[in-house]
């Protein structure tokens with residue numbers, strides 16, 4: 001399990017008795033948080049009292065591969081020039097927890113000693129100033145640490161910190177390149193690695209085709225039995241389904257060998273494959289492996305990172321594409337889907353495996369999962385390259401059950417309403433340059449994306465119930 005360091009600031013001049021109390025209070029706090037969070041260990045660090053101790057703990061956090069972030073708290077005053085040298089080398093996300101060991105003021109007994117010991121109102125302001133002055137990107141959470149809402153915000157920070165740690169070692173495989181002539185899916189791969197850690201590389205589809213040929217009978221039988229129990233087999237063309245099972249087995253072997261956490265493909269480069277990967281990609285996405293079609297490496301990597309962020313939370317997270325609308329006045333709905341690749345995490349009911357011809361690509365009819373999407377509150381997140389920076393666009397949406405059956409549509413689909421209304425939300429998305437590819441999540445909300453954007457210093461445009469036109473971008 002990954003760790004957050006719990007670092008408590010103080011100074012030498014208080015004397016042994018006070019410092020022992022500081023250590024004890026912060027230890028209780030770290031243990032409580034560790035116990036309540038569950039997803040990460042909150043590891044108490046000895047109180048730092050001077051520039052050398054601060055530098056040492058920051059260096060230790062920076063070098064510790066298990067440490068994904070730090071929680072800093074000033075129990076007492078801690079003159080902040082002491083922090084400059086340490087903060088300059090700290091490269092882990094920081095949560096500045098502005099809290100106290102005591103919830104209430106002991107009005108009847110408070111004396112000068114008590115006030116001197118419990119002075120985060122004083123010490124955290126000094127620490128906040130130096131972080132602001134140095135441009136340290138951090139989350140600030142203010143309130144009593146045992147309150148449920150404060151714990152929830154600390155939990156969100158932990159989730160984002162774990163996702164950022166994952167992001168920094170994420171390797172993305174592009175089978176083929178970006179779909180010819182498409183603008184929004186392209187991007188600066190070098191800058192993506194500098195800013196987010198995404199190591200994005202091209203692989204020939206032939207490397208995958210070789211692995212497909214080498215799939216054994218028993219591997220194939222195991223995968224087909226998995227499909228049969230998870231999904232309803234709504235086709236007699238079992239050969240076509242087996243073809244996708246081989247793709248999935250080959251892809252997973254490739255990912256393990258190359259340590260890949262996200263991938264792209266393109267229907268324009270399928271040499272050696274008989275079908276466009278459909279069912280295979282859908283089933284892989286359900287495991288939290290990132291996917292972007294048509295060479296869209298940004299959406300693929302973002303999906304993997306957001307799946308990691310969603311972690312053990314309830315809900316569904318995956319790639320989707322904006323496709324078509326129902327523009328009935330006042331009840332405007334979007335229908336999102338893709339040629340094939342919609343993750344079954346969004347399914348309202350047991351998905352059906354079907355085989356249908358594909359209009360483009362000139363390959364054999366591919367097997368795919370077909371289903372209607374779930375309802376519920378969600379966000380749609382898109383990342384675009386503006387030339388001198390990346391931009392995230394995050395829209396609040398409401399997933400809605402499909403109002404009528406669509407028996408002739410041979411792909412999975414998801415429907416939603418954008419907030420605050422179609423005229424405003426859709427125009428705002430277009431104004432901001434939001435892509436037709438996005439990661440949709442019912443597990444995450446705007447505050448998660450806001451924190452990710454803040455800690456990675458990425459521009460963020462939010463479209464929510466408060467958005468109004470004209471919308472500047």
Ligand code: MN
Pocket residue numbers: 293294321437
């Ligand atoms: Mn697309």
